[in-house]
Amino acid sequence: QVRLVESGGGLVQAGGSLRLSCAASGRTVSTYLMGWFRQAPGKEREFVAAISYSGSSTWYAASVKGRFTISRDNDKNTVYLQMNSLKSEDTAIYYCAASQGGSYYYYGSYGHWGQGTPVTVSS
Numbered sequence: 001q002v003r004l005v006e007s008g009g010g011l012v013q014a015g016g017s018l019r020l021s022c023a024a025s026g027r028t029v030s031t032y033l034m035g036w037f038r039q040a041p042g043k044e045r046e047f048v049a050a051i052s053y054s055g056s057s058t059w060y061a062a063s064v065k066g067r068f069t070i071s072r073d074n075d076k077n078t079v080y081l082q083m084n085s086l087k088s089e090d091t092a093i094y095y096c097a098a099s100q101g102g103s104y105y106y107y108g109s110y111g112h113w114g115q116g117t118p119v120t121v122s123s
Helices: none
Strands: 001-009 010-013 016-027 031-037 045-049 058-060 068-075 080-083 092-099 108-112 119-123
Touching: 001 108, 010 058, 016 031, 016 092, 016 119, 031 068, 031 080, 045 068, 058 068, 068 092
Parallel strands: 010 119
Antiparallel strands: 001 016, 016 080, 031 045, 031 092, 045 058, 068 080, 092 108, 092 119
16 A cells, blocks of 8 residues: 655746655555646546656656656655646646556546645736
8 A cells, every 4th residue: 555645736826837746655656657637626637647667658648748747766755746837727736646557547547646735826
């Protein structure tokens, strides 16, 4: 069992940057494919980015590609999401999740979730 705790969210102006962190405990993240999802008010949870077990492969939603970067440090048991050029439509609660298999973009593939960290982008 792995426990995930996100941090780094907050209020930022459009065009600004934030770096989210996801600290894992209980089990090493190197045994999980890791992903970030987000949920805006009144909308369904959506895929943002994912990273393979070793970090050699990454995947992004079209809406964030080129602006967001997912990375992982398995030695620190932590996954990151660097968010640049933020837009108002990026406003959401961001969730870190861990998967042991399945489609990286499908929330149902992830069996472990953090509590979420809010990101608000003001225009």
